[in-house]
Amino acid sequence: MIEVESITFAYPxxxxxxxxxxxxxxxxxxxxxxxxxxxxxxxxxxxLAGLQFPQKGQVRIDGKPLTRPRPQTGLILQDYGxxxxxxxxxxxxxxxxxxxxxxxxxxxxxxxxxxxxxVIPWLERLGIAAVADRxxxxxxxxxxxxxxxxxxxxxxxxxxxxxEPFSSLDAPTREDxxxxxxxxxxxxxxxxxxVTHSIEEAALMGRKILLLSxxxxxQAMIFxxxxxxxxxxxxxxxxxxxxxxxxxxxxxx
Amino acid sequence: MKRRLDLLITLFILxxxxxxxxxxxxxxxLPEPRTVFLAFLRETRDDLPFHFAASLWRVLxxxxxxxxxxxxxxxxLGQSQRLNRLFSPLIYLLYPIPKVVFxxxxxxxxxxxxxxxxxxxYLILFxxxxxxxxxxxxxxxxxxLLSVRSLGAxxxxxxxxxxxxxxxPAILTALRQSVGTAVAVLYVAELYATxxxxxxxxxxxxxxxxxxxxxYVGILAMGLLGVGLYTGVDYLEKRLCPWK
Numbered sequence: 040m041i042e043v044e045s046i047t048f049a050y051p052x053x054x055x056x057x058x059x060x061x062x063x064x065x066x067x068x069x070x071x072x073x074x075x076x077x078x079x080x081x082x083x084x085x086x087l088a089g090l091q092f093p094q095k096g097q098v099r100i101d102g103k104p105l106t107r108p109r110p111q112t113g114l115i116l117q118d119y120g121x122x123x124x125x126x127x128x129x130x131x132x133x134x135x136x137x138x139x140x141x142x143x144x145x146x147x148x149x150x151x152x153x154x155x156x157x158v159i160p161w162l163e164r165l166g167i168a169a170v171a172d173r174x175x176x177x178x179x180x181x182x183x184x185x186x187x188x189x190x191x192x193x194x195x196x197x198x199x200x201x202x203e204p205f206s207s208l209d210a211p212t213r214e215d216x217x218x219x220x221x222x223x224x225x226x227x228x229x230x231x232x233x234v235t236h237s238i239e240e241a242a243l244m245g246r247k248i249l250l251l252s253x254x255x256x257x258q259a260m261i262f263x264x265x266x267x268x269x270x271x272x273x274x275x276x277x278x279x280x281x282x283x284x285x286x287x288x289x290x291x292x
Numbered sequence: 293m294k295r296r297l298d299l300l301i302t303l304f305i306l307x308x309x310x311x312x313x314x315x316x317x318x319x320x321x322l323p324e325p326r327t328v329f330l331a332f333l334r335e336t337r338d339d340l341p342f343h344f345a346a347s348l349w350r351v352l353x354x355x356x357x358x359x360x361x362x363x364x365x366x367x368x369l370g371q372s373q374r375l376n377r378l379f380s381p382l383i384y385l386l387y388p389i390p391k392v393v394f395x396x397x398x399x400x401x402x403x404x405x406x407x408x409x410x411x412x413x414y415l416i417l418f419x420x421x422x423x424x425x426x427x428x429x430x431x432x433x434x435x436x437l438l439s440v441r442s443l444g445a446x447x448x449x450x451x452x453x454x455x456x457x458x459x460x461p462a463i464l465t466a467l468r469q470s471v472g473t474a475v476a477v478l479y480v481a482e483l484y485a486t487x488x489x490x491x492x493x494x495x496x497x498x499x500x501x502x503x504x505x506x507x508y509v510g511i512l513a514m515g516l517l518g519v520g521l522y523t524g525v526d527y528l529e530k531r532l533c534p535w536k
Contacts (some may be wrong), residue, residue, distance in 0.1 A: 120439025
């Protein structure tokens with residue numbers, strides 16, 4: 040589904056972050072992208088989201104080169120990105136309003152305008168229907184992230200990109216949301232790429248793990264982790280062993 | 293409710309102090325509150341409403357003009373680093389100049405009538421709104437813009453769904469901060485080349501007619517104008533920005 044083909048990318052003021060880097064993601068896979076801070080994890084996600092573009096090489100999704108954010112890609116960020124002046128419900132409706140604003144032009148919105156306009160079922164599914172009329176400043180961090188997730192899922196994405204989505208949440212909230220995301224991935228047949236600096240999160244959620252070291256990144260290590268995602272996995276030998284391996288690799292990087 | 297009670301108590305104390313001061317000074321230049329209040333009632337049937345309306349019109353017209361021009365300009369500068377770099381030295385130099393010093397100049401150029409008064413208040417409000425809206429638009433977190441862009445928003449939708457609503461509280465804050473200055477400068481501007489407005493009314497009653505109670509009525513009306521505008525902005529903020 041995603042083909043990153045020998046991309047080179049540098050910010051205007053710096054050394055290259057990716058140098059002739061390639062990577063593939065198949066439909067329905069769950070990837071965790073792990074690495075130390077400043078290694079280019081978030082940059083990779085922005086490249087996949089069509090918010091940054093490589094100087095060389097190409098990012099293709101479903102065979103089409105990315106030239107702008109793709110309507111079927113959802114992006115969830117650590118700080119939620121909610122409009123402070125809009126209620127939970129209005130925030131969840133934002134993507135729909137933007138699509139209505141442009142109409143089905145195939146650029147900003149898909150040409151098929153057959154999505155549902157009712158966000159309430161999504162707010163219910165994410166457990167935030169009770170706070171639908173509150174403002175972001177009046178709800179908890181977990182509820183804010185649930186709002187951001189609802190806003191994205193309302194648009195029926197097939198690819199969900201997440202940048203440190205749970206790192207500013209407390210542990211119980213984080214575990215709830217990790218489980219919820221895995222359930223939603225299954226229900227909606229999503230392809231999931233989740234960027235994290237947490238070894239535990241990568242090992243728990245990523246069926247495949249891409250480990251980035253210090254830039255410039257040319258090649259990256261890939262770890263297979265087929266058991267990921269199930270609640271008992273958190274206590275299994277395989278999980279603990281993988282965490283250990285990831286940790287020693289990260290220390291080396 | 294608590295706040296309203298506090299305001300009433302404060303008002304009562306102020307009136308009491310005024311009364312005590314009037315007794316103590318015991319001269320026509322400081323009449324008692326009761327005298328001024330009666331004069332106020334008398335003057336509201338005379339030409340006070342006419343002067344009040346003239347002043348109110350000048351403030352409202354310049355406010356509307358300032359919002360209509362400064363808010364779009366501020367949004368533009370806040371969105372574009374290049375434009376902002378181009379104009380920020382100019383704004384940096386002009387913003388701190390107390391606009392009241394332009395009063396004689398503007399009067400020389402624009403002469404009689406409402407235009408010079410409106411222009412001078414407009415200048416004060418323009419810079420305040422411009423700077424606050426610009427800073428508000430520039431301070432929008434990149435994460436917010438990125439995530440809204442990822443929902444499909446291009447430049448136009450970002451403007452409509454992010455920049456425009458974000459500028460509203462900045463406009464209201466600018467008005468709240470500058471409405472007092474605006475009324476003060478209005479007074480100065482109305483001292484010259486006009487026979488309408490509260491500034492003229494205060495001046496003419498105080499220095500030509502020696503009708504001190506009427507002069508105080510003018511001061512009171514000017515105060516009411518300021519307080520009225522301030523509470524108006526407060527009300528709008530509560531209505532339009534309920535998330536704050």
